[in-house]
Amino acid sequence: MNPPPRHIPSADLLVRKLQRFGPLSESERNQIRSLPSRVQEFGRGQVIIDQGEVTDESSLVLSGITFRYKLLPEGARQIVATQVPGDFVDLHSFVLKPLDHAIAAASHVYIAKVPHAAIQSMLDQQPRLARYLMWDMALDAASSREWLAALGKRTAYQQIAHLFCELYFRLDWAGYVKNASYEMPFTQAELADACGLSTVHVNRSLQSLRRDRLIMLENHALFIPDIGALIRAALFDPTYLHLQREDAVVS
Amino acid sequence: MNPPPRHIPSADLLVRKLQRFGPLSESERNQIRSLPSRVQEFGRGQVIIDQGEVTDESSLVLSGITFRYKLLPEGARQIVATQVPGDFVDLHSFVLKPLDHAIAAASHVYIAKVPHAAIQSMLDQQPRLARYLMWDMALDAASSREWLAALGKRTAYQQIAHLFCELYFRLDWAGYVKNASYEMPFTQAELADACGLSTVHVNRSLQSLRRDRLIMLENHALFIPDIGALIRAALFDPTYLHLQREDAVVS
DNA sequence: CGTCATATTGACTTTAGTCAATAGAAGTGG
DNA sequence: CCACTTCTATTGACTAAAGTCAATATGACG
Numbered sequence: 001m002n003p004p005p006r007h008i009p010s011a012d013l014l015v016r017k018l019q020r021f022g023p024l025s026e027s028e029r030n031q032i033r034s035l036p037s038r039v040q041e042f043g044r045g046q047v048i049i050d051q052g053e054v055t056d057e058s059s060l061v062l063s064g065i066t067f068r069y070k071l072l073p074e075g076a077r078q079i080v081a082t083q084v085p086g087d088f089v090d091l092h093s094f095v096l097k098p099l100d101h102a103i104a105a106a107s108h109v110y111i112a113k114v115p116h117a118a119i120q121s122m123l124d125q126q127p128r129l130a131r132y133l134m135w136d137m138a139l140d141a142a143s144s145r146e147w148l149a150a151l152g153k154r155t156a157y158q159q160i161a162h163l164f165c166e167l168y169f170r171l172d173w174a175g176y177v178k179n180a181s182y183e184m185p186f187t188q189a190e191l192a193d194a195c196g197l198s199t200v201h202v203n204r205s206l207q208s209l210r211r212d213r214l215i216m217l218e219n220h221a222l223f224i225p226d227i228g229a230l231i232r233a234a235l236f237d238p239t240y241l242h243l244q245r246e247d248a249v250v251s
Numbered sequence: 252m253n254p255p256p257r258h259i260p261s262a263d264l265l266v267r268k269l270q271r272f273g274p275l276s277e278s279e280r281n282q283i284r285s286l287p288s289r290v291q292e293f294g295r296g297q298v299i300i301d302q303g304e305v306t307d308e309s310s311l312v313l314s315g316i317t318f319r320y321k322l323l324p325e326g327a328r329q330i331v332a333t334q335v336p337g338d339f340v341d342l343h344s345f346v347l348k349p350l351d352h353a354i355a356a357a358s359h360v361y362i363a364k365v366p367h368a369a370i371q372s373m374l375d376q377q378p379r380l381a382r383y384l385m386w387d388m389a390l391d392a393a394s395s396r397e398w399l400a401a402l403g404k405r406t407a408y409q410q411i412a413h414l415f416c417e418l419y420f421r422l423d424w425a426g427y428v429k430n431a432s433y434e435m436p437f438t439q440a441e442l443a444d445a446c447g448l449s450t451v452h453v454n455r456s457l458q459s460l461r462r463d464r465l466i467m468l469e470n471h472a473l474f475i476p477d478i479g480a481l482i483r484a485a486l487f488d489p490t491y492l493h494l495q496r497e498d499a500v501v502s
Numbered sequence: 503c504g505t506c507a508t509a510t511t512g513a514c515t516t517t518a519g520t521c522a523a524t525a526g527a528a529g530t531g532g
Numbered sequence: 533c534c535a536c537t538t539c540t541a542t543t544g545a546c547t548a549a550a551g552t553c554a555a556t557a558t559g560a561c562g
Binding site: 451 | 517527
Binding site: 021068070072073074076078080081092094095096098100101123124127130131133134135137138139140141142144145146147148149151152153154193195196235237239240242 | 327351384390399405491493
C-alpha cells in the first residue's frame, strides 16, 4: 500500500465510491469535494480511535488498510470489519455515540478526519446526499452480515479464504490489486481475531490453502493464482459488496 | 406475544423508538405518524421477505418477533439479527437492493409495510429525519458487531445467554417483559442457527444454563430469576442497544 | 549481536459436531 | 375423538474441528 496520499485527491475517492450508488450532480460532487478534513498519518498497529470514544468527526481512509475491533471484558479482541481506501471507518459515529469499537491501522495509513458539523451542513445544503450516506452505512451492515455467516457457518479454511476474497474485490476496485496480488497486511494473530480462531489454527489453515495452491503468501504479499478457485473454496459471493453501480444492477 | 395490533398504534411505536435518538418536533411526529402502511399478518415460521428480493417498501414489526437470516450455497442458514415490535426489519432496503438476506416470523406477527416512496417524501418534507433513520440503521449495525463478537469469542453457553439478555432488554423496553419473563419464540434449531451451533449442542447448553439456575425455559416461556447473574455469565453489556435517550447518555 | 514480534511445529485437550435412536407435543384428517 | 404424521426436544456414543501449551524457528530492527 503506497503511502503518498497525493495521487488520489482524498475527496475524489469518496465521490467515486458514492457514485456506485447513483449519479451525482455537479453541485453535489463539489459539495463532497469541499468537505473540510485534516489528514493524519498512522503507523501499522497504531490505534486510530479507541473504544468508547465520543468523537465529533468521522475518519476516511485515504491509503492503507484499517480495521474495526471490539474488546471483550476478558481481553479478547474480535475484529469486525476492515476498511480500504475510500471507506469511512466510522461514518456511524455521525449519529451513534459513544463508539462501541476501536479502530486500528493494519498497515501504514493516511486518514482524513471530517468534522460531523461539516457532514451536517453538507446534508443541509444537499439533502439528497443523505441517501448516499445511508447507502454507505447499509453496505457496511451488509458486510457485517456476511461476516456473521462466515463465523457461524464456515470452516476455518473457508473463512480465511472468504476474507482474502473480500479484500481482493475491494482492493481491486480501489486499484490496489496488481497481477492477481495485493498486500495483505494482517498478521496471523489478526487473521485469527477476525475469524474467531486461534493463531495456531490460522497458521495450519493457511498451510492448507497453500498446499491446495489457492494462495501464495509471504511477507504480506498475497498472490491468488486462480481467484475463481478461491471463490469456490470460500463459498464467496461478491454481490454483497455492491461493486457495480446500483443502476446497473437494477436495469 | 399478543396478536392485536390495535393497542399500540403502529406509527407511535416508531415515534417512541426514534425519540431515543433525540427530541422530535410536533410536525416531525405527525409526519412519521402519517406514514402510509398496509398491515400484514404472518404465522410462525412463515417467510416474510425472501433473499434476493427487490422490494419498494420497508417492513416494521408491530407485534411478535421476526428474524433475518442468510442462506449459504450449501443450504446452511445463519440467523443474523432479531426484531421486536418497533423495529424495522429492512430499513436498509430503502437504499440497498437486492436484499442479501431473508426475513421470517419467529412467532405470529403483524407487520406494517411502508412504501419507500413514502419514506422519501417524508425526508423531503423533514430532512432532519434523515439523521433519525441513519441512527436506526447504525443501531442495527452495532448489534451486528456485537453478534460478531459473540460468534467469534464466546462459548456456546455464553452466546445463548447473550442472546437471551439482548432479547430481555429489547423486549422489556417494548413492554413485553412481565415478572422477569418473556416469550422466547425460537426453537432450539433456530437458536442453533443464530449462534452458529448444532441443535444438539444448543440443547446441552440450555441444560447447563438451567442447571446453573440462570434460566427457566419451557414452552417458549423464558423466566430469568436473576438478570444480573445472566448478564455476568454472558459477558453482556447493554450499552450497544442504546436504550436510553442519546441526550441522557451524553450529559 | 541480542531482543522482540511473528511464524511454525508437535503433543495433547476441549469444545462442539455427527449420527442415530427415542420421547414428547402439536397439528391433521377421517 | 383417535390414529398418524411431523416437529421439536432429549440422550448416548463417537468423531472431528479447533484450542492450548510449549518449544523452536525466522526475521526485522536497533
